[in-house]
Amino acid sequence: MNNLIRLILVPLFLLISLIAFSQVDVSKVKKVIDGKSYYMHTVAKGETLYGICNAYTITKEELALENAELFNGLQPGMELKIPVKDAPYVEDKNFTVHTVAKGETLYGIAKKYKLDVNELVSYNPEAANGLKIDQKLRIPKENKVTPDYQVTKDAKYIFHVVERQQTLYSLSKQYEVTQEQIFNENPGLEQAGLKVGEVIKIPNPHYAPPKLVFPTDSLPEVIDTAKQVIPVVVDKKPCETFNYKEYNKPFRIALFIPLYLGKNSGVEVKKAIKEEEKFYPGTIFIEYYEGILLAVDSMRRLGINVELNVYDVAKDSSRMEELLKNDIFKQVDLIIGPFYEKNLEIVSEFALANNITVVSPRAVRTDNKNDNSRILYLNPSNEVLMRETAKKLASRENLNLIYVHLGKEEEQKMITLYKEEIDIYLAEHPEKTITHSAVVYNEKGQKGITASLITGKDNVVIIPAIDRSFVLSFLNSFYPSVKDLLKTSVSIVGMPVWTRYDNIEVENLHDLQLHLPESSYIDYKDPGVKKFIKTYRAVYKTEPSVRSFQGFDMMVYFLSVLREYGKDFQDCLGDYNTQLLHTSYKFTKESETSGYENRFIYILVYDKEYNVIPMEDFLKPVEKK
Incomplete structure (x- = not known):
């Protein structure tokens, strides 16, 4: 039901439920903006989107793409840009x-x-x-x-x-x-x-791009948050040639995002209540988009000139190909999206041919058949998650690792990645000792695991499994079998996908001190996070999700990078140290021809006090003893 509430809270979808509308008069005021003609319609009290769209014979999705401020809700006095469509010539005596x-x-x-x-x-x-x-x-x-x-x-x-x-x-x-x-x-x-x-x-050198108008009482919060997260540059020697003060044009960004405006614009509320899951995909991307809009407005007010063009693109590859035929895309400085794999392959090829950097917010590098040096992947792949988790675990003292698997090839590959990173760490730290063993669960079961536990050691059981039935069975039965042994330190390391599984006993997760590698963590005690939430509530009248934070942090980061290094910034990212709201970015590349992959992760721990915290915070009490 929460998803349905979110649908209703987003103004575009709220307004489709209105069945009555007041008479709307077509505006006589027209303007040419960016070479395109518009009616300038001032919203009168009592008018609805349904009525406005009827009066101008325009769809809600067309209107929304021209007026991003509609996400803040339709308000009397708001001025809307409404495209003038081709119409038969009407004789005029003048x-x-x-x-x-x-x-x-x-x-x-x-x-x-x-x-x-x-x-x-x-x-x-x-x-x-x-x-x-x-x-x-x-x-x-x-x-x-x-x-x-x-x-x-x-x-x-x-x-x-x-x-x-x-x-x-x-x-x-x-x-x-x-x-x-x-x-x-x-x-x-x-x-x-x-x-x-x-x-x-x-x-026009005197043109100032329009800005979103946010509530005045919340605006300082957005600006303060953005100031906090503008990255600090360390050692700029290889990337000192760009000077933003001399750069007298806006950064052009194309955002390909699946808002599903066409699909959701005709949803009936009664039907949505019964089949809300069908409409949920659109809302998760709207949450992402809302975070992006907050970031763009904040950075504009901090002096960064940006032109953001938004395209509602989902899985339709023919639409993606048709869009890219327009020469305007050859002039952009940065492409964000698309969010689906097939279209990312199309855009990747286009970007390489035209020297444009693409940010992939959703896909991982191993999914893109057209991977190349112009692509940046925000999501770490499973391989990166395993390797970075191994590095973090290896830094712990008195470690005993127990790898548990079902004999599946994919699981064994992930265990190999763990072992490789542990061996590298030990080679660099010869003073340390890490014991480890493997248990084939099909053969030895829980007895094999308990036999591998060592009293006095920091026992970490690593389970790189994604089989839902096995994970549920293991987590709900392993705790009772080892609770008498809990004088021995035992932790479980799982996979991020586990958080999507239902029917897991949460109490068991905390008793087993579950560790999960994740690229995102929101500390609700952090002042910057509090300010962002306050502003988000004021603007959108709802709570931000993790996707809202993702959109905000991503846009703040890349606008800051553009300001510092210009459009060809990818080789400068190794010098860039950031402090964002929910994550950080640490980009590396496998070869000269591969894309850049984010390697930053947290290991989140479900501790026995029923908190979920980064492993570094979890270990602090141990260090004080």
């Missing part, structure tokens, strides 16, 4: 109609009617994206009329018609931008050069 013929240009048409090109675009905003044969253009008659589209001074782009003898150098001086900025906005221009009559996009 305008005549020009039908575009083959070979005609904006410059030529404007000159024919004695208009400025920008004025012509203001009446026909769709023309900013190029002319089509037989396209209808509105031309004002002799009596001047007020354009119903406002091309504002702070618009992101200026549309310039190339005149004779103009050069890129003269244009860059005229508009106070660099030639590189002009090239970035006009793919192919660098190779083809300027042509008289051609319309090119000039970035």
